[in-house]
Amino acid sequence: MRIVIPIFDGLTALDAVGPYEVLRMLPDADVVFAAAAPGPVVDGAGQLTLTAGAAFADVDSADILLVPGGPGARRGVDDPALVDWIRRIDATTAWTTSVCTGSLLLGAAGLLEGLDATTHWSAVELLEAYGARYTAERVVVQGTTVTAAGVSSGIDMALTLAGMIAGRTVAEAIQLAIEYDPQPPFDSGSYAKAPQEVRDYVAARR
């Protein structure tokens, strides 16, 4: 099972690494981090560097395509090389997935037209501009296209996907292996739940 994760400067690392830690434990998983060129990729905060092991040009198929988001994804919609590659790989996949604003890249590739989909709460209008129907859920499955909401939601998405691919016992074993029994100390993890002062704080810093 070949899992391909495109990475690019300005990605949000957790968008990629959260689902990676789940999907890499699927039976026979083989994960490829791909970028425009093999080598270093710097995250959106400019403080963490991941390494791509392959160039997009050297990857021509995937069983699972997982597209992360971040400021680099918002910019990436204007990069025909990235968008065209995503469209080509999607034609070969069993599952095409995104986390956070990675959905904008799927949208730019024309893959969300007429589909229910989700994204980071701050990117709803951008998503809808690609013809997707924004759905305020954490994980949205539409056929073989699976989109997740912001950043941390990729873990829920990947466990959902693991269950569909390998069955409930395997997915639960992965959940146990990463001890995913979340207990957030606060309850402001969605725009609907966050107090107004928290929304204002985030808005002032965007």
Place this chain on the structure above:
Amino acid sequence: MRIVIPIFDGLTALDAVGPYEVLRMLPDADVVFAAAAPGPVVDGAGQLTLTAGAAFADVDSADILLVPGGPGARRGVDDPALVDWIRRIDATTAWTTSVCTGSLLLGAAGLLEGLDATTHWSAVELLEAYGARYTAERVVVQGTTVTAAGVSSGIDMALTLAGMIAGRTVAEAIQLAIEYDPQPPFDSGSYAKAPQEVRDYVAARR
């Protein structure tokens, strides 16, 4: 606020990247990924490469020390250079923290003697051998030492820490920014909750 994250071959990437995405958003956060030498570090699955920007020898203090786990942490307890460096940095920190089996490195450095602490569910006896009192909680705060349970618990730990450092509104804003409103599709994220067949599946593969 200087946040230092030691990385080493065989780490579990999510242990580091989950809390990183939270703590990097603290006001004036400056994150340093440090390793024995600057350059590439390969995770425990052998499929993801992070990059250290600094050598341990070049880092002599931290406001927050965050020690990730993974197979490399279990091995690292026998690496005096790593363990001694952790002990030296701890003497300078406001907060010393670990995720998953990163707590074994704190233990090997003599930092958990007589303290309540937690770790991955599979490492309880190893933790207790360092004189810690294992506590079956997701995040354990003992003075300025904060330990987290397995892998994904680092996100809960970091949000807890963010609240103590910067106050509730800032921590809630970070939670909203990473849209951390977890909705696991299954409920086997702790050893206590996991069905026996799931425990058996994990045990057979360890």
